[in-house]
Amino acid sequence: MAPVRKGRNHIGDIVIIPVRCFTCGKIIGDVYEQYNVRKKIYDETVKAGEKPKETPKEILDDLGVSRYCCRRMILTHVDLIGEAAHFE
Numbered sequence: 847m848a849p850v851r852k853g854r855n856h857i858g859d860i861v862i863i864p865v866r867c868f869t870c871g872k873i874i875g876d877v878y879e880q881y882n883v884r885k886k887i888y889d890e891t892v893k894a895g896e897k898p899k900e901t902p903k904e905i906l907d908d909l910g911v912s913r914y915c916c917r918r919m920i921l922t923h924v925d926l927i928g929e930a931a932h933f934e
């Protein structure tokens with residue numbers, strides 16, 4: 847049977863948002879939480895069938911994440927720390 851890797855990467859570390867962009871080195875770890883909060887508001891507004899105050903594009907622009915290398919860090923991150931935390 848394969849080892850349990852839920853919430854961990856291939857070398858077994860807990861997966862959290864990287865502090866810096868892998869490509870350009872800009873610090874993006876501090877922006878991630880704010881993005882999530884504002885994205886959640888966006889999701890709820892859209893789900894309720896209303897017009898959102900800001901789109902995910904505008905949130906990233908406003909947070910100063912302009913390069914697409916940095917944007918992909920935030921947009922493509924899968925948050926698994928919640929699942930890993932049960933086992934710590």
Ligand SMILES: [Zn+2]
Nearest residue numbers: 867870915916
């Ligand atoms: Zn970058």
